[in-house]
Amino acid sequence: MRKDSTTAANGGATVHEVARIAGVSAATVSRFLNGTAKVSDEKRQAIESVIEKLNYRPNVLARNLKTGSSRTIGVLTQSLVSGYFADAMAGIDDVLQGTGYAPLIVSGHWHADEEAERIELLIARRVDGLVILSGKLKDAQILKLANRVPIVAFGRQLEGPQAYGFSLDNYWGACEAVEHLILQGHRQIAFITGPADHLDAQARLAGYRDTLAKHKIKESPQLVAPGDFSESGGLLALERLLESGKRFSAIFAANDLTAYGARLALYRRGIRVPEDISVIGFDDLHSSMYTTPPLTTVRQPLFEVGRCLGTAIVKMIAQEPLDLEVPQLSLVVRESVRRVA
Amino acid sequence: MRKDSTTAANGGATVHEVARIAGVSAATVSRFLNGTAKVSDEKRQAIESVIEKLNYRPNVLARNLKTGSSRTIGVLTQSLVSGYFADAMAGIDDVLQGTGYAPLIVSGHWHADEEAERIELLIARRVDGLVILSGKLKDAQILKLANRVPIVAFGRQLEGPQAYGFSLDNYWGACEAVEHLILQGHRQIAFITGPADHLDAQARLAGYRDTLAKHKIKESPQLVAPGDFSESGGLLALERLLESGKRFSAIFAANDLTAYGARLALYRRGIRVPEDISVIGFDDLHSSMYTTPPLTTVRQPLFEVGRCLGTAIVKMIAQEPLDLEVPQLSLVVRESVRRVA
DNA sequence: TTGAAAGCGATACCAC
DNA sequence: GTGGTATCGCTTTCAA
Numbered sequence: 001m002r003k004d005s006t007t008a009a010n011g012g013a014t015v016h017e018v019a020r021i022a023g024v025s026a027a028t029v030s031r032f033l034n035g036t037a038k039v040s041d042e043k044r045q046a047i048e049s050v051i052e053k054l055n056y057r058p059n060v061l062a063r064n065l066k067t068g069s070s071r072t073i074g075v076l077t078q079s080l081v082s083g084y085f086a087d088a089m090a091g092i093d094d095v096l097q098g099t100g101y102a103p104l105i106v107s108g109h110w111h112a113d114e115e116a117e118r119i120e121l122l123i124a125r126r127v128d129g130l131v132i133l134s135g136k137l138k139d140a141q142i143l144k145l146a147n148r149v150p151i152v153a154f155g156r157q158l159e160g161p162q163a164y165g166f167s168l169d170n171y172w173g174a175c176e177a178v179e180h181l182i183l184q185g186h187r188q189i190a191f192i193t194g195p196a197d198h199l200d201a202q203a204r205l206a207g208y209r210d211t212l213a214k215h216k217i218k219e220s221p222q223l224v225a226p227g228d229f230s231e232s233g234g235l236l237a238l239e240r241l242l243e244s245g246k247r248f249s250a251i252f253a254a255n256d257l258t259a260y261g262a263r264l265a266l267y268r269r270g271i272r273v274p275e276d277i278s279v280i281g282f283d284d285l286h287s288s289m290y291t292t293p294p295l296t297t298v299r300q301p302l303f304e305v306g307r308c309l310g311t312a313i314v315k316m317i318a319q320e321p322l323d324l325e326v327p328q329l330s331l332v333v334r335e336s337v338r339r340v341a
Numbered sequence: 342m343r344k345d346s347t348t349a350a351n352g353g354a355t356v357h358e359v360a361r362i363a364g365v366s367a368a369t370v371s372r373f374l375n376g377t378a379k380v381s382d383e384k385r386q387a388i389e390s391v392i393e394k395l396n397y398r399p400n401v402l403a404r405n406l407k408t409g410s411s412r413t414i415g416v417l418t419q420s421l422v423s424g425y426f427a428d429a430m431a432g433i434d435d436v437l438q439g440t441g442y443a444p445l446i447v448s449g450h451w452h453a454d455e456e457a458e459r460i461e462l463l464i465a466r467r468v469d470g471l472v473i474l475s476g477k478l479k480d481a482q483i484l485k486l487a488n489r490v491p492i493v494a495f496g497r498q499l500e501g502p503q504a505y506g507f508s509l510d511n512y513w514g515a516c517e518a519v520e521h522l523i524l525q526g527h528r529q530i531a532f533i534t535g536p537a538d539h540l541d542a543q544a545r546l547a548g549y550r551d552t553l554a555k556h557k558i559k560e561s562p563q564l565v566a567p568g569d570f571s572e573s574g575g576l577l578a579l580e581r582l583l584e585s586g587k588r589f590s591a592i593f594a595a596n597d598l599t600a601y602g603a604r605l606a607l608y609r610r611g612i613r614v615p616e617d618i619s620v621i622g623f624d625d626l627h628s629s630m631y632t633t634p635p636l637t638t639v640r641q642p643l644f645e646v647g648r649c650l651g652t653a654i655v656k657m658i659a660q661e662p663l664d665l666e667v668p669q670l671s672l673v674v675r676e677s678v679r680r681v682a
Numbered sequence: 683t684t685g686a687a688a689g690c691g692a693t694a695c696c697a698c
Numbered sequence: 699g700t701g702g703t704a705t706c707g708c709t710t711t712c713a714a
Contacts, residue, residue, distance in 0.1 A: 014691055025701040030693055038699065060466050061406040062691035065706050070402060080431040083424060090421040105446055125401050231631045260631040267633040287628050290572045290601040292608040355707055366685040371709055403707035406690050
C-alpha cells in the first residue's frame with residue numbers, strides 16, 4: 001500500500017507515527033516503551049505526550065513476531081469443569097497477573113493423544129512455557145517436549161534442563177487420613193480406590209495399606225472397592241461394599257467426589273453419617289465444607305499449587321533458579337468422622 | 342543477520358526454505374497452505390513432500406501480524422473456580438475446537454473496573470472476538486467496546502451491529518420452581534435472594550413474588566431473606582429465616598450454592614430435608630445430583646449456552662447471520678421437595 | 683497458475 | 699543517547 005504511511009492498517013498509530021510527531025526515531029520510541037536504554041528527559045516527555053494524544057498502543061502481534069515470543073503460558077488441564085483443576089488454574093492465573101504473561105488454557109480430557117495434540121497446538125501458538133496439570137502422558141514424552149519449550153508439571157516428579165515437576169505427598173496424606181480414623185477408634189476401614197493407573201490413586205492406596213499394617217490391622221480384600229474418582233464410582237463402590245456383607249465402621253474415599261457418591265449411597269439406605277458410618281475424603285473441594293455433614297478430608301492446597309506452578313514456569317523462562325516452596329497436604333477435620341468405642 | 346538465509350531464527354523452517362527446496366515461490370507455498378488459490382498438482386505434491394520432510398509448521402506469529410488477527414477469542418468470566426461459569430467455558434471451548442480459534446480466558450471477579458481492564462488486555466492481544474459471561478459492566482460500555490471488537494454476551498439482552506447478548510428466562514424458571522412447590526401443597530414458601538443488583542437474581546425474585554400472587558398466597562416479608570449466591574449466604578439467610586419465627590414448609594433458594602448453605606443450616610438444627618422442610622434450588626450444578634438428598638432445582642443448560650455463545654461469536658466474526666437456538670431452562674425434579682397435605 | 687516484491691509494526695544492531 | 703536500517707516469517711497485490 002502506502003510505503004510512506006505511518007498509520008496502521010487498522011487505524012491505530014504505529015511507533016513510526018509516534019516517532020515522527022515527537023520528532024524522534026522509531027528506535028527511540030521503542031527504547032522508551034521497553035526501557036531498553038536511557039532516553040533523555042526531553043524526548044521522553046515528547047514521546048509520552050504523543051502517545052497520550054494518539055492513544056497509542058503497541059501492536060502485540062508485531063512485537064511477538066519480532067521477539068519470537070507470545071508472552072503466553074500454555075496450560076494443559078484435564079477438565080475445564082473440575083473444581084480440582086479449576087483451583088490450580090486460578091492459582092496460575094493469579095501469579096501470572098502483572099507478569100505480562102497470559103495463560104492459554106486447553107484441556108486434554110485425560111487422554112494422552114488429545115493431550116499431545118493440544119500441546120502441539122500450544123507450541124504452534126508459540127507459548128513461552130507450558131504448565132501441565134496431571135494427565136496421561138509419559139514422563140519421557142514430556143521430557144522430550146521440554147526440548148522445545150520449558151515445562152512445569154504437577155502430579156509427577158520431573159527434573160530436567162527445561163522441565164520440572166512435583167507432586168504432593170499423597171502417600172503421606174492417605175496415611176494421615178487412615179491414622180485419623182484409627183485414632184478415632186475405627187478398625188474396620190473400607191477404602192474406595194481411584195483409577196488404578198493414576199499415580200496419586202496408587203499412592204493413596206499404598207498409604208491405606210501401610211497404615212493398616214502399621215497398626216496390625218489385617219487388610220480385608222472385600223473392604224477395598226474400585227472407584228474412579230467420580231461420584232457415580234463412589235456410589236457404586238459403596239453398594240458393592242455393602243453387598244459384600246463385610247462390616248466396616250469407616251470409609252476412606254480416594255477423593256472427595258467419591259466420598260460424595262458414597263455418602264449418597266449411604267443416605268439411600270438410611271445409614272447415617274457419621275453416627276453409623278464415618279467417611280473421610282481426599283482433596284477438600286470447596287463444596288466439601290457444605291456437604292451434610294461437612295466432610296473430613298485431606299486438603300490439597302490447589303490454589304497454592306497453581307501459584308507455585310505459575311511462579312516456577314515464569315522463573316524457568318527467565319532462566320532463574322526455581323527454589324520453590326511446594327505447599328503441603330493437611331488433614332481437615334470436620335464432621336463426617338465419629339469417635340467409636 | 343543473514344539476508345539470504347531461509348532458516349528461521351528458532352531453527353524451524355520458513356516458507357522460503359520450503360519454497361526453495363520445492364522449486365516454487367514462497368507465494369505458492371502460502372497459497373497451498375491457505376487454499377487461497379489453485380496450485381497445480383505437480384507443485385502441490387512437491388510442496389507437500391518438502392513440508393513433510395522438513396516437518397515445517399507455519400509461524401503463527403508472523404501470520405498473525407500479517408493478517409492482523411490472532412485467531413483467538415477472548416472470554417471474560419467472573420470466576421475461574423465457579424462450576425457455573427466453568428460449564429459455559431467448557432461449552433465455548435467445545436465449539437471452538439477445530440475452528441482454528443482458541444479461547445483466551447480471563448476473569449473479572451465481578452468487578453466492573455477489573456472487567457474493563459481485562460477486556461483492554463484482551464483487545465491489546467488482538468482477539469478477534471469477545472465473549473462476556475455476566476459481569477457488572479453496563480450495557481452501554483459493552484456496546485461501545487463492540488465498536489472495536491465483535492462481542493457476544495450472556496446474562497444480558499443486547500443487540501447491535503457487532504454485539505449480541507441473551508439471557509435465559511430466569512423469571513420463567515423461578516415461576517416454575519414456585520409452581521412446583523405449590524403443586525406439592527406448599528403455601529408457606531421462603532425465598533433466599535441473590536445479590537440485589539444482579540439481573541438474574543431480580544428476575545428470580547420477581548418470579549417468586551408473581552407466582553405467589555397468582556395463587557393468591559400473601560407474601561410475607563419475613564419469608565424473604567437476602568442471600569448472595571454463596572453457600573455461606575444461604576446458611577446465614579436460613580438462620581435468619583428460622584429466627585424470624587415465621588413458619589414455612591419450603592425454601593426456594595436463588596441458586597444451588599445458596600441451597601447448599603441453607604441445607605447445612607437445616608442439618609445443624611436437626612431439621613430434615615425434605616421430611617420437615619422442602620428445598621428447591623436454581624442452576625443445577627453438577628454436585629446437585631449428589632447432595633443429600635439430591636436437589637430439586639431449575640436447570641441452566643450452561644454447557645449448551647457456552648456452545649451457543651461460541652457459535653455466535655464465530656459467526657459474527659465471519660459476518661454471517663447468527664440465527665441462534667438459545668437453550669432453555671427446565672425444572673429438574675429430584676428428592677429435596679416433599680408433597681404435603 | 684505463478685513469482686517478485688512490498689509490506690504488517692515492532693525491535694535491535696551498528697554506527698555516530 | 700540517538701537514528702538509520704535490516705530483519706522477524708508470512709500474506710498479498712501486481713504482472714506476467
